[in-house]
Amino acid sequence: MLQAHMQIPQQSCPARRSIGSRTVRCQASPAPPPTAGKPAARVWTQEGADDGKPFINSIPNNGRWPNGIPPVMGSHLMASGVISPVSVSKGPGIDITEHQFQYHDTETDAVIELYVTPEKAQAGLAVLVQEAAQAAVKAKGAFTLVLSGGSLPSLLTPLASAKGIDWAKTHVFFVDERNVAHTSADSTFKAVQEALTSKVPIPAEQVYAIAENLPVEQAAIQYEGRLISIPPAALPRNAAGFPVFDLILLGVGPDGHVASLFPNRAETSATKGWILPVKASPKPPAERITFSMPVINAAKEVAFVALGPSKAEIVQRVLEVQALPGALPAQLVRPQGGKLRWLLDIASAETLDVARWNEGKRWPRSAF
Numbered sequence: 001m002l003q004a005h006m007q008i009p010q011q012s013c014p015a016r017r018s019i020g021s022r023t024v025r026c027q028a029s030p031a032p033p034p035t036a037g038k039p040a041a042r043v044w045t046q047e048g049a050d051d052g053k054p055f056i057n058s059i060p061n062n063g064r065w066p067n068g069i070p071p072v073m074g075s076h077l078m079a080s081g082v083i084s085p086v087s088v089s090k091g092p093g094i095d096i097t098e099h100q101f102q103y104h105d106t107e108t109d110a111v112i113e114l115y116v117t118p119e120k121a122q123a124g125l126a127v128l129v130q131e132a133a134q135a136a137v138k139a140k141g142a143f144t145l146v147l148s149g150g151s152l153p154s155l156l157t158p159l160a161s162a163k164g165i166d167w168a169k170t171h172v173f174f175v176d177e178r179n180v181a182h183t184s185a186d187s188t189f190k191a192v193q194e195a196l197t198s199k200v201p202i203p204a205e206q207v208y209a210i211a212e213n214l215p216v217e218q219a220a221i222q223y224e225g226r227l228i229s230i231p232p233a234a235l236p237r238n239a240a241g242f243p244v245f246d247l248i249l250l251g252v253g254p255d256g257h258v259a260s261l262f263p264n265r266a267e268t269s270a271t272k273g274w275i276l277p278v279k280a281s282p283k284p285p286a287e288r289i290t291f292s293m294p295v296i297n298a299a300k301e302v303a304f305v306a307l308g309p310s311k312a313e314i315v316q317r318v319l320e321v322q323a324l325p326g327a328l329p330a331q332l333v334r335p336q337g338g339k340l341r342w343l344l345d346i347a348s349a350e351t352l353d354v355a356r357w358n359e360g361k362r363w364p365r366s367a368f
């Protein structure tokens with residue numbers, strides 16, 4: 001039986017043990033010394049833990065349909081009390097429209113890092129980036145960091161003061177960008193500049209902004225051209241020729257979109273191309289460019305950051321209820337040969353059925 005497990009820091013967990021129904025696995029990360037009256041090992045409670053370290057749950061990726069796609073999906077009661085949307089097909093393997101979307105079978109497990117507060121999650125995010133940066137610089141002398149827009153840039157403030165990141169060897173990219181002026185309130189470049197890049201010693205030419213004032217098709221071609229011109233020593237290619245970024249930080253929209261890859265859209269199913277133009281985004285502004293899904297899945301590490309109560313419903317849907325491929329783009333994110341993490345806080349994880357994660361669940365677990 002496949003097992004999901006919760007990891008807690010080594011020092012507070014000298015041996016493998018069980019807490020309730022969960023397997024607890026130690027990991028090598030520092031933990032504060034136990035204080036009087038407090039147990040040495042951290043135990044999950046409704047209030048959570050108070051030492052800033054995340055609880056880490058690893059969900060094995062076994063998210064394929066052994067008997068084909070079920071005829072009806074959705075229509076289950078979500079924790080919010082809302083009934084999830086229904087998708088139908090005529091039967092296993094017989095879809096109403098030809099399916100363009102495919103889950104990739106990978107060995108990638110989803111690792112859930114659950115923080116007690118959003119502030120601790122932001123601090124954890126800074127550590128994650130710092131560790132990825134140090135490993136990449138050690139391995140190849142450069143670190144390629146890809147950022148999302150939306151709520152993510154404002155969560156990067158602690159990263160600006162993180163120690164041990166060699167910004168001179170760091171290159172920052174945008175997993176998607178709105179086709180607007182860099183001074184626009186909609187510009188991800190502007191948001192990232194305000195939160196991070198203006199506060200750290202990164203060379204301006206190592207922040208890869210989208211060109212302004214270009215038709216979106218040309219902006220995509222130009223951005224892709226800039227990426228192609230980066231030497232493979234800094235930005236290696238995988239066997240399929242896609243660039244392997246060191247770390248991609250993703251947000252997730254309420255409809256499950258990632259980057260500017262929206263549900264059931266042609267761009268979301270694209271198997272070719274690094275950077276795609278988006279001309280009629282369902283979320284304004286309409287014109288954007290976006291990394292393609294194969295580029296996201298080529299990354300060495302992908303981390304979703306979804307904090308706060310507004311993310312609870314989509315986090316539960318993405319992690320626990322498998323949709324028809326394409327209906328929830330976030331479920332298509334499975335970095336091949338890379339790591340996949342979800343950084344959550346108690347509010348965004350509220351509707352996850354953590355107590356059942358040791359039941360050999362599939363990822364995503366379906367109600368079927």
Ligand SMILES: O=C1O[C@H](COP(=O)(O)O)[C@@H](O)[C@H](O)[C@H]1O
Nearest residue numbers: 148149150151176251252253259
């Ligand atoms: O439009 C976008 O939305 C997603 C999600 O943003 P959030 O504000 O709901 O967190 C974001 O990841 C993407 O980069 C952005 O262009």
